[in-house]
Amino acid sequence: MKRKLIFLIIALGIVAQFGLLSTIIIRRELTLRSGEICRFETAPVDPFDAFRGQYVQLSYTAFSSGVLSDRSFTANTWCYLLLTTDTNGYQIVSSITDSKPTSGTFIRTRVRYSYEDHIEKPTPDNKYHREPTGKWKVHLNLPFDRYYMPEKLAPQAETAYREANRAARREKQAVARVRIWRGMVVIEDIEIDGKPIREVIQAERIIKP
Amino acid sequence: MNHVKFLLQELKSWTDEGILDPETSTRIASRYADAEMKSVAWSRIILGSLGALLVGLGVIALLAANWDDISRPTRTALSFMPLVLCVIAYFMAVRNGWSSRGFFEPLGIFWSLSIGAGISLIAQTYHISGDPESFVLSWTLLILPVIYATQAVVPFIGYFVGLLTWASMSQYSNGITVLYWPLALLALPAVMSIRKDTHLSIRTGLITWGAALCSTAAIGVTLEKTLPGLWMIIYSGAFATMFLAGIAYESKDEPILQTPLRTLGGCGLAILLYLLIFQWPWDDIGWHYYHTQRDYNPLLAYFDYFLACVLPVLAGFMLIVANRKVDASTWKGLKVVSVWTAWGIAPVVVAGAYSVASSFSHEFVASLIITIYLTGLSICTLVEGLMRRTMLLVNAGILVVISIIVGKFFSSDLGFTTKGIAFIVSGGLFFLTNAYVGRYLRKEEKVS
Structure with a gap:
């Protein structure tokens, strides 16, 4: 009896091992197959932080300076970002809420921290003082801030990504093409001037062998 | 041979x-x-385990090197492959009735690695950011069935190390670290089963050492620490409980490897009490210094209060159990209180000193209480060592006495010359006593 019970526990554990891995895969596959295609404009990142292992650290203009909200959010809690499209065709955040939206495209993510937003206003004696704007800035732990690449391609990808995001030039546009389905986001590719990052690297290899 | x-x-x-x-x-x-x-020879188990480790890491490295050339569905299938192989090997072993440790120890390592590799490879395939905290927790929890299936040492220790790592990360990000304890309890039936089946084997010793060391560290990690100084009562209770459980259930003739509770509990108590002979741990403790900052969660602090109440009571209970299980010491035909009873009441003494320091801010008095208590303990240990003719106890007693003298001299305002002379004299006394007692015991042995 005891032996059977232990065997049952082991069998359930094995099911859990396969179950967890399968769930991760199935949800992402469904997102990649049925999700809505969205594009996020990327933002520059600190070059020394760009690589931790074999991935490109991504940052987005829509989130990099925090998302404005009417209220504060507790760190580590889940929130939902309702998205809309700007005039350039990139996704931006229209609102942030703690309850699941019933319609529209949204992302489920965790709050890193939030703080009261302030604005600096000039005083008569030529100094500045900070005044609250009545809004809150919410910083997020985005679930799509890493793009994994093989060891050989990673340094070139980092250079291409950084070049495209160099604030002074901004000649090229780096964009993350993602799929969103029921709050889940999966990165499809990174595009530089509309071309997949791998193609850009290959082309640069041919020009500069 | x-x-x-x-x-x-x-x-x-x-x-x-x-x-x-x-x-x-x-x-x-x-x-x-x-x-x-x-x-099965341990050399075979160790070599087999090392082989499993190297093959596991090699397979992962090979897959990672060619990752970009493989299509997404193939990558997904390959992520599962090591795990599938382990499960097949396990069911084959069960079906054929294999029970060799030389098979199950390496299988346990390879299986545990393949779970971590599976999660990592899938995360790479789908560019999942995932925080390290949830990665460590998922991997650790999925090792649990491996523990029950293979009863191998490395996954066992890995499970506790994984939980401790997760709790440490979680504490840093203000997570609920107390979950360490219910999760650790999930492995307890397997530990008990191994202790029952292979009592006093090297395997049992290693597993118990791993669990005990990780759980000792986890106490410090999982405490919310809103009430400064409460850790003293909690740790003294934990060490006393471990020490007395070791006295009750571990054989005194076994080596250190097979007496983890007794060794860890005893050493832990000695080190803790030694720290408390100084004044600095008693500074700014008690309700007057209660932490109210945002980083401290008052609800989670109830776990600290719970431990501070339960562990000393548990130590008291173990004291009764140990007294019933172990025969009382005798001296010239008279029954005397064993020295471990004196060590076992440490939580009560520490709690007394804590209330003095926290209620009346008498840090000096608190440190003095512990100094007197620890000096008394070391002398009792020395005497019991002489009575039982055990060199280990004699040395332990002398070591603690000398450490107290050295420590107190160090923290005093005396000049370096005086301190230096005191250290030399203490060291000399240690050697002399050791030599004298050793000669005395040998003479006694010859006479008997």
Whole structure:
């Protein structure tokens, strides 16, 4: 009896091992197959932080300076970002809420921290003082801030990504093409001037062998 | 040569010399031959485990090197492959009734690695950011069935190390670290089962050491620490409980590897009490210094209060159990209180000193109470060592006394010359006492 019970526990554990891995895969596959295609404009990142292992650290203009909200959010809690499209065709955040939206495209993510937003206003004696704007800035732990690449391609990808995001030039546009389905986001590719990052690297290899 | 092989050879010569009759010899031989069949040399287990580790890491490296050339569905299938192989190997072993440790120890390592590799490879395939905290927790929890299936040492220790790592990360990000304890309890039935099946084996010793060390560290990590200084009562309770459980359930003749509770509990108590002879741990403790900052969660602090109440009570309970299980010491025919009873009441003494320091801010008095108590303990240990003729106890007693003297001298305002002379004198006394007691014990042995 005891032996059977232990065997049952082991069998359930094995099911859990396969179950967890399968769930991760199935949800992402469904997102990649049925999700809505969205594009996020990327933002520059600190070059020394760009690589931790074999991935490109991504940052987005829509989130990099925090998302404005009417209220504060507790760190580590889940929130939902309702998205809309700007005039350039990139996704931006229209609102942030703690309850699941019933319609529209949204992302489920965790709050890193939030703080009261302030604005600096000039005083008569030529100094500045900070005044609250009545809004809150919410910083997020985005679930799509890493793009994994093989060891050989990673340094070139980092250079291409950084070049495209160099604030002074901004000649090229780096964009993350993602799929969103029921709050889940999966990165499809990174595009530089509309071309997949791998193609850009290959082309640069041919020009500069 | 192992003990069984030696015994079987000796049996043959005893039978040839006519010391044993052939029938008895055969009966003894058949009894130990079975054990010989089941036992596997540790060298084989270690080599097998190392092999599993290297093969596992090699497979992961090979997959990672060619990752970009493989399509997404193939990558997904490959992420599962090591795990599938382990499960097949396990079910084959169960079906064929294999029970060799030389098979299950490496399988446990390879299986545990393949879970971590599976999660990592899938995360790479789908560019999942995932925080390290949830990665460590998922991997650790998925090792649990491996523990029950293989009962291997490395996954066991890995499970506790994983939980401790997760709790440390979680504490840093203000997570609920107390979950360490219910999660650690999930492995307890397997630990008990191994202790029951292979009592006092190296495997049992290693597993218990791993669990005890990780859980000792986890106490510090999982405490919310809103009430400064409460850790003293909690740690003294935990160490006393471990020490007394070791006295009750571990054989005193076994080596340190197989007496983790007694060794860790005893050493932990000695180190903790030694720290408390100084004044600095008693500064700014108690309700007057209660932490109200945002980083401290008052609800989670109830776990600290719970431990501060339960652990000393548990130590008291273990004291009763140990007194019932272990025969009382005698001196010249008289029953005397064992020295471990004096060590076992440490939580009560620490709690008393804590209330003095926290209520009246008498840090000096608190440190003095502990100094007197620890000095008394070390002298009692020394005396018991002499009574039982145990060099280990004698040395432990002397070591603690000298450490107290050295520590107190160090923290005093005396000049370096005086301190230096004091250290030399203390060291000399230690050597002299050791030599004298050693000679005395040898003489006693010769007389008896």
